[in-house]
Amino acid sequence: MPVNRNATLSRMMRRALMTGLLLCPLMAAGWSLVVEQGDIGMALPDIHTAGWEVTGSKADVQPSITASGDSAVFDFNPASVVVTERLAYTGSEQPLLLQDLRTNLSDVTLTIDYGASGTWAERIAVKGKVKVEANRITHPRLVPQAWSFRGNVAGHLANLRIQGTLVSNAGVEADLDVQLSPDGAVSISVGSVIEGPDDVRALAATFTGWPELLSVDSGSARVSAELHLGPKGGLAVDGAATLDEVNGVFNRTAFTGLTGEVLATLEGDRMTARSTGLTAEQVNPGIPVSAVHFTGSYTAPISKKLAGKLAVQQANAQFLGGSLRIPPGTYDLAGGAGRIPVELQDISLARLMEVYPAEGLGGSGLLSGLIPISFSSDGVQVEQGRVSAESPGGRLQLPADKLQGMLGGNQAMDVVVKALQNFHYSVLSSTIDYDDTGKLTLDLRLEGNNPEVRGGQPVVLNVNLEEDIPALLTSLQLSGSVNEAVTERVRKLLQGSGQEQKPGKEAVP
Incomplete structure (x- = not known):
C-alpha cells in the first residue's frame, strides 16, 4: 500500500508542535510563538472519572495559536469539530448514554495556563459558543432519539459552566444550565414553557413516563428542574410546574381551568409532591366536580408510590349543589390500611x-x-x-x-x-x-x-x-x-x- 509521506510528515509536525507547547515552559522562559492558522487532526485520550466515560474522541480543528512561557491560547476557526463516539454516566442505577456526538468549536477560545498550580483540568479554560449534536441519547426516562444543544461555555474544565438551549428531535425545547464542580459534582438546571397540544405531544414523544392517556387542549405550563449529582453519585432533584388555565383530558376524565403551582422533590429513595394552592374550575369523570382547591403534600418511597403520607391543609370542592371536603390532617396510606x-x-x-x-x-x-x-x-x-x-x-x-x-x-x-x-x-x-x-x-x-x-x-x-x-x-x-x-x-x-x-x-x- 503506497505511503503518503507528506501526510505522515504533516502529522508528525503537528504532534511535535503540541508536544513543544507543553514542554517548552519547562525548558525555557521568555519565548513566544504565534501560529496564524494551523490544521490539527488527532485522537484524544479516553476519559474515565467519577462515573463518567468519554471514549472514541477525535479532533479536527483549525486553531490560531498564541503561546509563551506562561500560557498558550487556541482560537478555533469555523469547521473546528470534535467527534466523540460515546459519552456515558454509569455512576447511578439509571445510566445516561450519548452516542455519536459532534461538537462544533467555532468561536471558542481554549487557554492553557502553564504558570498556574493544580491539575490540568484546573489550568485549562474554555470560553465561547458551541454547538453539540448527539445522534442518540439513551436514558430510562427518555425516548431514545437525537438531541442538539446551542449555547455558551465558560470556565476551567474543573469548574465549567454551560448555558444554552437544548432541543429534542421530537420538538421539546428547554433552557439548560450546567455547572461542573472541581470535586466531580454536577448541577443541572432545566426550564421550559409548554403551550397547547403540540408541545404536549412533543413531551409525550420525548419522555417515557409521560401518561399515554393525557391530552391537553389549551393553557400553558412553566416547568423547571434542578438536579444535583454528588461526587459519589448521589442524586437530588427539585422540580416545579406552574400551570395556567390548563384544559384537557386524562384517561376518561375531563378537566378545565387547572391553575397553580406543584413542587416536587426526589432525594434518596423518597419523593415529595406539594402544592400551595392548586385549583380547577371543573373535574368531570361523568358527574362534574367544580371549584376544586387543594393545598398540601404527599411523600412516599419511590418503590411504593401508594404507600405514602398525605398531608392536607385544604381540600374542598363543590358537588351537586353541595360540597366535598377532606379535613386537614396527615393520612398514612402505608400497607393499604390508611x-x-x-x-x-x-x-x-x-x-x-x-x-x-x-x-x-x-x-x-x-x-x-x-x-x-x-x-x-x-x-x-x-x-x-x-x-x-x-x-x-x-x-x-x-x-x-x-x-x-x-x-x-x-x-x-x-x-x-x-x-x-x-x-x-x-x-x-x-x-x-x-x-x-x-x-x-x-x-x-x-x-x-x-x-x-x-x-x-x-x-x-x-x-x-x-x-x-x-x-x-x-x-x-x-x-x-x-x-x-x-x-x-x-x-x-x-x-x-x-x-x-x-x-x-x-x-x-
Missing part, C-alpha cells in the same frame, strides 16, 4: 337524580355524610361510608317497572313499589361500600309515607341496592355529558372490546 375521609355536605338529591342516566327518577332533600376512601394497586375502595338526609327530609320517586323487577311481583312488594312512586321521607340513611371491582353497595333505610297509599300510613323500608359504577360512568361519558374527546375515547375503547353501547337513558338497575 383511609382518607371525604365529607359530603348538603348534596342535592334532586341534582343527583338529574344526572343519573335513567328515566322516571325524582327527589328532593339534602344529603350529608362521610366516605372513607383507600387506595391500593387494585384501585379505590370504600368501607362503611355513611350518608343521611338532613332534617326535615324530602321526597323520593323511583320508577315502578325497575322496582318490580328488583323486588319481585308478590303483593307485599307491590305496596313497596307503590309507596316509592311518591315517597315523603323523614329519614333516609345508608351505608356505602365500594370494592375494587367497581361495585357500589347501598344499604338504604327509609322512613316516611306516600299520601296516596293506605291513607298515608307510616312505612319503614330497608332496601339493598347495587350499582356498577364503571358502567354508570361509561353511560354518562357516552352521553356526551363530559366532552366530545372523552365520548370518542370511550367509544373506541368499547369498539376494541366488542362492547359498544349507544348513549342514552338507562333504567335503574
